[in-house]
Amino acid sequence: MYSTYFALMKPGIVAGNLISLAGGYLLASRGAVDPGHAALVASGVALVIGSGCAVNNVIDRDIDRVMQRTQARPMATGRIPVASALIFACVLALAGFGLLYGATRRIEPLALMLVGYVVYVGLYSLFLKRRSVHGTLVGSISGAIPPVVGYCSVRGIDTAALTLFVIFGIWQMPHSYAIAMFRWNDYAAASIPVLPLVKGRHRAKQRIVLHIAAFLAAALSLAALGYVGNLYIALVLLSGIYWLKTALAGFSAGDDARWARRVFGVSIAVVVLISIAMAIDAA
Numbered sequence: 069m070y071s072t073y074f075a076l077m078k079p080g081i082v083a084g085n086l087i088s089l090a091g092g093y094l095l096a097s098r099g100a101v102d103p104g105h106a107a108l109v110a111s112g113v114a115l116v117i118g119s120g121c122a123v124n125n126v127i128d129r130d131i132d133r134v135m136q137r138t139q140a141r142p143m144a145t146g147r148i149p150v151a152s153a154l155i156f157a158c159v160l161a162l163a164g165f166g167l168l169y170g171a172t173r174r175i176e177p178l179a180l181m182l183v184g185y186v187v188y189v190g191l192y193s194l195f196l197k198r199r200s201v202h203g204t205l206v207g208s209i210s211g212a213i214p215p216v217v218g219y220c221s222v223r224g225i226d227t228a229a230l231t232l233f234v235i236f237g238i239w240q241m242p243h244s245y246a247i248a249m250f251r252w253n254d255y256a257a258a259s260i261p262v263l264p265l266v267k268g269r270h271r272a273k274q275r276i277v278l279h280i281a282a283f284l285a286a287a288l289s290l291a292a293l294g295y296v297g298n299l300y301i302a303l304v305l306l307s308g309i310y311w312l313k314t315a316l317a318g319f320s321a322g323d324d325a326r327w328a329r330r331v332f333g334v335s336i337a338v339v340v341l342i343s344i345a346m347a348i349d350a351a
Contacts, residue, residue, distance in 0.1 A: 085114075086214070095228065095232075095346045111167050116165060123189045132144035135257060180213050192207040203262075212233045245262075276318070296346050296349040
């Protein structure tokens, strides 16, 4: 039963967000890391994200049943009653926000996490995901919040925090479009209006390329503003250009699903590398 509730939190999504959170936190810390403080911040954010994912599972239980990759989720199979899942989500959220405030004594991290939570659960999951091709754009707001929360937990909101929001917000777009490309059949079965289905594969490929180029420019701006140095610049250029090259290959790809999986895989590597680079350079 414990593993079923753990699955309700979508641990893969939580772990991915903690990577970017760590990048923002370590960028702000500049080598002076308090392990106890860092652990409390990470735990609080993980619990809040887990709560949002649990609520998302409740909301999406009907479409999860028709999508191949989500048919085994706890709410789709009925292994957890809706009331129990919502109570679990509430407990996670209260504990998470409590830990985050206890660790930081700052209002900014709490406010940012609350915005991310409301956008993900309310605007995205409840409304736009099933109704608009712009759901991906709105959902990217929530995905960009964790690194900013990590940063603000140490230093508060400044130019670097805003730059992190832009960087990780843009990164979400090609990453999400790639998922929609190789999960085409799932999204079609659930009638979710993602860009590749609504505008076509070619338009999606164009958007992926444009967003990766915009991501490169945004990521390099963090160095131009003086927050990071040469290691970061080198890794952003190497990984970003490779990501862009991979995306451009899509226009001549014979297998769109296979190509999209490559774009998705490279996107994960890119966000891990730049998170590590900004942490090392700042230190």
